[in-house]
Amino acid sequence: MIFTCEEHIDVAIDEYVEETEQAPDISPVDNNERPCWFCGKKAVYVVGN
Template sequence: MIYCCEEHVELALDVAVDESGTFPELNKVENQLSTTCEYCEKQAIYMVGNE
């Protein structure tokens, strides 16, 4: 699962497709208390992954 901000959502989607070979699910982060983007320090808005 990749947590990302609005700016990095396309990068996270590309990485997830490269890793799994299929298009991943894109969901909004429910609990945004301390979740940060994996590519920068902004608050994560999306979860990208196939889980």
């Protein structure tokens, strides 16, 4: 699973698809304490299963 902010959602989707060759599930983050994997801002979405 990749936690991502609004700005990096496209990068996260591309990375997930490249690694798994499947379309990811995209859900809002339940816990706003999670950081974005790309920039460290608060994550808004979780990409993955």
